[in-house]
Amino acid sequence: MAEKTLNPFEIVQHQIKEACDALKLEPAVFEILKQPMRCLEVNYPVTMDDGSIKVFTGFRSQHNDAVGPTKGGIRFHPGVYVDEVKALSMWMTFKCAVLGLPYGGGKGGVICNPKGLSAREIEEVSRGWIRAVSQIVGPEKDIPAPDVYTNPQIMAWMVDEFSKIREQNSFGLMTGKPLIIGGSAGRGEATARGCVTVALAAAKKMGINVKGARVAVQGFGNAGSVAARLMYDAGAKIIAVNDSRGGAYNPDGFDPNAILAYKEKNGTVKGYPGTKDISSGDLLTLDCDILIPAALENQLTSANAGSVKAKIVAEAANGPTTPEADATLRSKGILVIPDILANAGGVTVSYFEWVQNLANFYWTEEEVNTKLEQMMLRSFDAVWNMHDAQNCSMRQAAYLVAVDRVAQAMRVRGWLK
Ligand code: NAD
Numbered sequence: 335m336a337e338k339t340l341n342p343f344e345i346v347q348h349q350i351k352e353a354c355d356a357l358k359l360e361p362a363v364f365e366i367l368k369q370p371m372r373c374l375e376v377n378y379p380v381t382m383d384d385g386s387i388k389v390f391t392g393f394r395s396q397h398n399d400a401v402g403p404t405k406g407g408i409r410f411h412p413g414v415y416v417d418e419v420k421a422l423s424m425w426m427t428f429k430c431a432v433l434g435l436p437y438g439g440g441k442g443g444v445i446c447n448p449k450g451l452s453a454r455e456i457e458e459v460s461r462g463w464i465r466a467v468s469q470i471v472g473p474e475k476d477i478p479a480p481d482v483y484t485n486p487q488i489m490a491w492m493v494d495e496f497s498k499i500r501e502q503n504s505f506g507l508m509t510g511k512p513l514i515i516g517g518s519a520g521r522g523e524a525t526a527r528g529c530v531t532v533a534l535a536a537a538k539k540m541g542i543n544v545k546g547a548r549v550a551v552q553g554f555g556n557a558g559s560v561a562a563r564l565m566y567d568a569g570a571k572i573i574a575v576n577d578s579r580g581g582a583y584n585p586d587g588f589d590p591n592a593i594l595a596y597k598e599k600n601g602t603v604k605g606y607p608g609t610k611d612i613s614s615g616d617l618l619t620l621d622c623d624i625l626i627p628a629a630l631e632n633q634l635t636s637a638n639a640g641s642v643k644a645k646i647v648a649e650a651a652n653g654p655t656t657p658e659a660d661a662t663l664r665s666k667g668i669l670v671i672p673d674i675l676a677n678a679g680g681v682t683v684s685y686f687e688w689v690q691n692l693a694n695f696y697w698t699e700e701e702v703n704t705k706l707e708q709m710m711l712r713s714f715d716a717v718w719n720m721h722d723a724q725n726c727s728m729r730q731a732a733y734l735v736a737v738d739r740v741a742q743a744m745r746v747r748g749w750l751k
């Protein structure tokens with residue numbers, strides 16, 4: 335039977351309700367957390383290259399600021415809609431809370447197809463969005479970052495526009511900026527580094543020796559290629575990787591650095607000498623120790639979860655596992671490290687970037703990586719202990735840790751009377 339497609343807003347509300355019930359929290363906690371505290375819709379004109387005026391619609395959702403200013407990406411995509419932006423801002427609250435970052439969740443979006451826009455039009459869409467939301471964002475209020483189809487250059491344009499409005503440089507407004515205007519060393523690799531750190535911690539708990547552990551990675555992009563390299567550096571055997579055009583499989587393993595060089599030349603990992611092609615579906619069900627989904631959402635579903643043979647699934651991607659598949663994996667004894675923990679390395683180094691901007695004092699890549707690993711391990715332990723104590727999945731445990739932290743902040747601030 336096909337799985338019911340839930341609206342992401344309904345999914346996150348369900349997750350919050352489950353956590354509030356398990357923790358037996360005051361009813362006010364769910365009432366406050368079940369929707370964003372603020373969601374602004376903006377419509378603003380942009381002069382297109384042909385001289386015409388086009389009005390773009392964008393959003394900024396701010397979920398909860400009990401522990402600090404809100405934080406989260408801004409995406410440019412034709413499919414952006416308000417419930418998705420709201421849900422993504424809510425997930426950001428819990429991702430930040432799991433890591434113990436002093437942030438609530440935010441998310442933004444502009445309905446547009448950047449592939450059909452010129453560089454100048456993208457710059458105008460970026461500057462227009464930040465002008466339209468300027469009253470509710472800022473280094474002390476809400477700090478955006480890159481997300482789908484936005485990048486460091488777009489962050490730079492937005493910081494520049496906001497700095498004009500503020501009449502002072504405001505590098506702390508955005509994270510994911512180019513290094514020359516206050517970006518952080520280590521940001522590019524942070525998501526994968528955080529994911530590998532917690533995957534290795536999980537392997538240790540489960541008695542899996544990383545030396546020679548067999549790893550399969552779905553999606554060989556920013557997160558997936560770096561995760562494969564770091565796993566390889568730790569002594570694991572990379573047996574399969576893939577991208578949207580095909581895969582590469584060799585049960586004896588291969589060097590991910592060499593396959594990255596091959597991909598840069600050929601546009602895909604498919605055809606790498608000494609490997610055979612593998613479909614995305616077959617990669618997910620390979621006999622391996624650690625599976626890292628690092629491509630898209632909804633990859634592990636009720637249709638394939640029963641055939642997964644990995645012992646650990648480390649979710650570098652956002653939402654790669656459907657709720658039904660999650661239950662199946664748990665019943666098979668497979669440990670799933672949930673996205674809000676496994677891919678939180680990115681937002682953690684974004685936090686470091688903001689701290690460096692506020693202090694105007696910059697850290698080396700080594701300092702960034704050391705602090706990132708410490709924070710990832712501390713959070714992994716908190717979630718692992720909750721999973722042990724409550725006899726629940728790591729995903730449920732992550733939500734329990736996160737919701738409890740936000741509830742504590744709301745309680746001491748007097749919001750729950
Ligand atoms: P990316 O665009 O750099 O890489 C995505 C890769 O997935 C590409 O290699 C693409 O070819 C591949 N892919 C697409 N469709 C596929 C399919 N059907 N089968 C196999 N591979 C396929 O993106 P990214 O930044 O690496 O992000 C990947 C995932 O990680 C996303 O879910 C993203 O939300 C999540 N994530 C990324 C970051 C980050 O800092 N990059 C942070 C948090 C979460």
